[in-house]
Amino acid sequence: DTYTFGYSGILMTCTEYNFVDGFWLGQKFNFGIDFSKKSSLTVTPSVYYLTARKDVSWQVENSFKYDPLRHGNLTVEAGNATADYAGTNGTSRFNNSLSSLFFADNTAKLYQKKFVSALHQIDVAHALRFTVNINYEKRNTLDNNLAYSFFGGRPEPNIPTEMFPLMPDHTSFRTGVQLQYTSRYHYRIRKGEKIYLYSNYPTFTLSYEKGIPIKSKDASFDKLEADIRHSIRLNTFNRLN
Numbered sequence: 001d002t003y004t005f006g007y008s009g010i011l012m013t014c015t016e017y018n019f020v021d022g023f024w025l026g027q028k029f030n031f032g033i034d035f036s037k038k039s040s041l042t043v044t045p046s047v048y049y050l051t052a053r054k055d056v057s058w059q060v061e062n063s064f065k066y067d068p069l070r071h072g073n074l075t076v077e078a079g080n081a082t083a084d085y086a087g088t089n090g091t092s093r094f095n096n097s098l099s100s101l102f103f104a105d106n107t108a109k110l111y112q113k114k115f116v117s118a119l120h121q122i123d124v125a126h127a128l129r130f131t132v133n134i135n136y137e138k139r140n141t142l143d144n145n146l147a148y149s150f151f152g153g154r155p156e157p158n159i160p161t162e163m164f165p166l167m168p169d170h171t172s173f174r175t176g177v178q179l180q181y182t183s184r185y186h187y188r189i190r191k192g193e194k195i196y197l198y199s200n201y202p203t204f205t206l207s208y209e210k211g212i213p214i215k216s217k218d219a220s221f222d223k224l225e226a227d228i229r230h231s232i233r234l235n236t237f238n239r240l241n
Helices: 093-103
Strands: 002-007 014-018 022-034 039-050 055-066 072-084 110-125 128-141 170-182 186-190 193-198 203-211 221-229
Antiparallel strands (some): 039 055, 072 110, 170 203, 186 193
16 A cells, blocks of 8 residues: 655745735645555645634545546545535636735625535446545535735625625535536557546536425425537647637
């Protein structure tokens, strides 16, 4: 077995500043174990003290990779963190930290989530990827706890938009499945692992997700999504997506 250890470094002791949490002070670590050429486990814990809320943000991600010819991967996560209402479509947390600290411009609006999730992925056939996931979150609204910035100014309230009412505290219990296929996907085998290289054909994805309510205000929905993605190289410097 092979063991590895790492951490985010002294320069990353303070990773974020916002008017809800204050400064994030802490570290992120990772522990890795290669059991053989066919399986490995990576554990990535992080813990940060939030100076304004006087709370602790923590997260643990466990990733188990197996069957490298089929890209088997099981990921289990749990934590207590602040999240952006806009999700991955919002302002980056780094940019929000700079704009908040210098100009009192808090573009990102945050809520608290305590969560646990699991995701499993594997190739059921060549270039046919099957994914199943389950996710539970307890979500709570948060208020600004300070308004300090270098050049003054007044931050906006921690509300996504004044056009809508505040999100009620609720839980979100979701589960979903996904199939993704790319035709004629070229690959090579290196040290027992399949490495996908390229395909001249589009990638088709079909996914379904369901929100299962526990109480009346909880997330309740059905979402079916299909997409086709393709990248065409026009010349040396240009590509059409």
